[in-house]
Amino acid sequence: MSVSQNDMQKYIDNELKPNDTFEFECSMCGSCCRNRAEPIVVIGADLFRIAKAQNVEVEEALWKYTRGYLGEGSHLPVVVLAERDDGSCKLLRKGKCTVHNNKPAVCAIFPLGRFYDSEKGEFRYFTQNGCSGSKPTGKTWTLEEWLGEFNVRESESMTASWNTLLAGVVQITTKMKKTAISERVFKMLLYLLYINYDISRPYPEQVEENKALAVDFFKREFHKKVIFDKGPV
Ligand code: SF4
Numbered sequence: 459m460s461v462s463q464n465d466m467q468k469y470i471d472n473e474l475k476p477n478d479t480f481e482f483e484c485s486m487c488g489s490c491c492r493n494r495a496e497p498i499v500v501i502g503a504d505l506f507r508i509a510k511a512q513n514v515e516v517e518e519a520l521w522k523y524t525r526g527y528l529g530e531g532s533h534l535p536v537v538v539l540a541e542r543d544d545g546s547c548k549l550l551r552k553g554k555c556t557v558h559n560n561k562p563a564v565c566a567i568f569p570l571g572r573f574y575d576s577e578k579g580e581f582r583y584f585t586q587n588g589c590s591g592s593k594p595t596g597k598t599w600t601l602e603e604w605l606g607e608f609n610v611r612e613s614e615s616m617t618a619s620w621n622t623l624l625a626g627v628v629q630i631t632t633k634m635k636k637t638a639i640s641e642r643v644f645k646m647l648l649y650l651l652y653i654n655y656d657i658s659r660p661y662p663e664q665v666e667e668n669k670a671l672a673v674d675f676f677k678r679e680f681h682k683k684v685i686f687d688k689g690p691v
């Protein structure tokens with residue numbers, strides 16, 4: 459998703475450096491886990507961590523906890539957290555997140571936001587409004603304390619690695635007609651981006667393997683060359 463100049467300036471103005479502090483205390487109102495106006499996007503690295511936390515195959519986690527559709531501009535599968543009939547996230551049980559330490563990044567960093575600075579090769583975090591239920595006065599956190607609470611730093615390299623896979627593939631699919639993404643192609647893209655991962659193996663090396671499969675696939679099916687930027691080291 460592209461970010462406007464204005465939004466970027468807002469992020470930078472509200473940026474938190476590792477030892478900067480902010481005040482926040484979750485009241486456990488649960489409103490960010492129920493009836494959300496916007497669904498929570500799950501990237502491949504998020505799904506891998508959810509599957510690992512639940513000790514299930516990645517494909518099982520995909521069908522159990524998410525739903526998906528074809529992205530309008532990207533022409534790629536978009537995967538979001540699935541809700542029950544009452545609007546609650548399928549990972550919420552008895553008011554608690556069942557993957558608390560391995561939540562999707564969007565949930566884990568909330569109420570903070572972040573963006574990836576490709577020049578610096580790092581994620582940058584910022585404060586934003588968005589939590590409707592926090593206690594009026596809360597605990598004071600440094601950025602590092604907050605990220606440590608949900609293992610966010612450990613997952614950053616997985617996320618950055620998956621982003622390089624996505625960035626390479628989207629350069630091709632976004633220029634293709636939506637009608638060219640048949641059901642078979644959609645399933646293959648889902649496989650490369652989300653399913654073809656084994657929770658017992660390190661994640662980044664599997665992303666690299668899927669990049670090689672993507673190169674073969676697009677060459678064979680569409681005579682197109684996919685170019686990937688170098689992943690994180
Ligand atoms: S909306 Fe805010 S206060 Fe309510 S559960 Fe979510 S993070 Fe906590």
Ligand code: SF4
Pocket residue numbers: 490491492498539547548549550551554555556557558561562565
């Ligand atoms: S993954 Fe956890 S934190 Fe995120 S919406 Fe679902 S229950 Fe809430």
